[in-house]
Amino acid sequence: YARRMEAYTEDQPLEWADFMVARGRALAVWNQGKRRTDILNKIKSLHEQGKQASLKLVLAALEDVLSEAPDILED
DSSP states (O other), X not given: OXXXXXXXXXXXXXXXXXXXXXXXXXXXXXXXXXXXXXXXHHHHHHHHHHHHTTOGGGSHHHHHHHXXXXXXXXX
């Protein structure tokens, strides 16, 4: 879905779409078991961006990762 959204908005980029693409990719990597510090930092950054933009409906998945991360981070 991230790839499709990125292609769809390629000619006319949208900040919201860019956020959703980055969010989708970061969560996909994390959920594939690649639980590294750089991915966690990206998720933290996206969470902060989402809070600032009042994107409350899409923060839950990021918050789930942040709440479990200290217990499962492999790095």
